[in-house]
Amino acid sequence: MKFSDFGFKKFINDGLEQKGFDKPTTIQAEVIPYFKKHQNVVAKAHTGTGKTYAFLLPILNNLNYSNHDDVQALIIAPTRELAKQIYSETQYFKQFNPDLTIGLYIGGEDTEKQKQGLENKQPMIAIGTPQKVKELYDENLLRVTTASWVVVDEFDMIFDLGFFDDLDYLMARIRKDSVKSLFSATMNPQLIPFVKKYINNPVFIDQVENNTEKENIKNIMIDAKNRDDKLVLQTLVKQINPYIAIVFVNNKDEVSEVVNWLREVGIQNIGEMHGDLQPRTRASMLKKIKNNEFKYIVATDIAARGIDIEGVSHVISIDLPKDLSYYIHRAGRTGRGKLTGESYVIFNAKNQEKIQFLKQKGINFEMMRLIDGKIVPEKTKVAKKKKPGQISAEEQLVLSKYKDNKGKNVKPGYKKKRKYEMEKIKKQKRRQHIKENIEKIKKNKYRKRAQEVFGKDIED
Incomplete structure (x- = not known):
């Protein structure tokens, strides 16, 4: 199947052609036909599988470009980074259709500028985080109730980050006949009542349960034999030559510690991503990351979901996350599109049960170990020299x-x-x-x- 088979408007096909996109990903091929038929969709798919275009392309195709007075589509994302990313992808198509209008509504931006823009004109597509969209709606500035299309991206993350009430508030005010869709990597049982409350007769698409492991990502477990994490990490970074590597830690306090470990082996210019960064610093850091100014990025799981960093060749988990579904998201930062990647986990006694759980979920780890200052495949035997x-x-x-x-x-x-x-x-x-x-x-x-x-x- 090709994108041209969907019968999209010319400007969409022109945009896809310029990007060099010919064939849809699996999730796109499955979701787009339902969107075009105005059917509600609840889809589970891993990060990095092309979910954004799965909902964005049919929305762009179905907008009324002569209506410049109403919000026709609302896209809600859990983080400002993901919202910006969706906005950037949408903005790209404006060069092929100048009639397209888009609004981005997130925290940490010039609120007054956002408000002035809304007083003059409503965007065809409104993209934002739950809190900011709710705030602008309450001030009667962003009139989302007119939206015919509503998409909630990374739905489970909205719940994890505590924005569920804001989302519930907004969804209760959306037109009942609008096409509503949720995209998520996991579906916690606690979220099911919400789905039943707002999504009528959805088509359920699950590309996670039977496709846990992406073929172009090699999952590697380093048996540390309870050696210090610092030693294992420093040995690994001396051995690999990444284009971009993301080193994941479980909390923001560990970020500076790992940054210091990397500096000890001569890596000075290191990116950081965690929840304590101020909005301006965070935006500046993300811009530098996207401009490939860092070879190594140390991050908490805020970078595991939704943020698309091109060229990530290696992912290293110092420890496994408490919510093991986040390991899939971490690994999904590499091996995106047609590229290949490697995801390393430091294995020791404290995460043995977690590793076993991931194996049961279908993730196959290649075993490696630390021997004589090198990380080598498990089967490698060290030859012992015997003196005559x-x-x-x-x-x-x-x-x-x-x-x-x-x-x-x-x-x-x-x-x-x-x-x-x-x-x-x-x-x-x-x-x-x-x-x-x-x-x-x-x-x-x-x-x-x-x-x-x-x-x-x-x-x-």
Whole structure:
């Protein structure tokens, strides 16, 4: 199937052609036909699968471009970064159709400018976060009740971040006959009542349950043998040569710690993404990240959902997230589109149960381990160099004593007995070695004294 098969308007096809997009992704191929038929959709799909175009293209195709007075489509996203990203993708098509009008409504922006714009004109497509959209609606500035299309992206994340009440408030005021759709990577049972309340007879699409692992992402588990995370990370970054690598931690306090670890191995210019960044700093950081100014980015899970960073070749999880569904989102930052990527997890005793859970969900990990300052595949064996004559005749005798002529161990309890006799021989060797060293020291002292007295060396 090709995009041209959907019968989109010319300006949409022109935009897709300029981007070099010919064939839809799996989620796009499944969702777009239902949208075109004005059917409600509830879709589960991994991040990085092309969900944005799955809902955006049919909305662009169905807008009334002669109506400049009403909001025709409302798209709600949980974070300002994701909202900006959707806005950017929508804005791209404006060059192919100047009649298209779009509004972005998020926190941390010039609120007065947003308000003045709404007093003059309503956008055809309004994109924003739940809190800001609700605020502007309450002030009778953004009239979302006229929307014929309503999309909630990363629906489960809106619930996780505590914006559920704001969303519920808005959805209660939307036209009942509007086409409503939810896109999510997970569907918590607590969210089902909301779906039933606002989405009438939806088509359910699930591309998560039976497709846990993306083929172009290699999941790698590093068996740290309970070594320090810092040592494992520093060894790994010395070994890989990423285009862009995201290092995930579980809370914002760990970000600066990991940044310092990276600086110790000579990486100085490092991006940071976490919830404590001020709006301006956050926007500036995201701009630098998208401009590929950082090779390494240390982030909390705020960067695991919705933020599309092009060229991420490696993802490293210092520890696994409490909500294990977020591991899928973390890994989904790499291997996007037709690119391949690697997602590393540091494996130790504290996350053993989590790893087992992910394996049960269908994620296949390639096992690696840290040996002699390198991270190597699990099957790699370290060759032990044996010095000539390392095993004495006595030790050879002990070994052969507990073997039959075919080389098989036959005597009961042979391991303990053999170990005992070998240790006994080793102790005797150590004693003999110490005795010889003492004798040598005594002789050296005697020679030195003789030279001082007689002026020459003497025989033993």
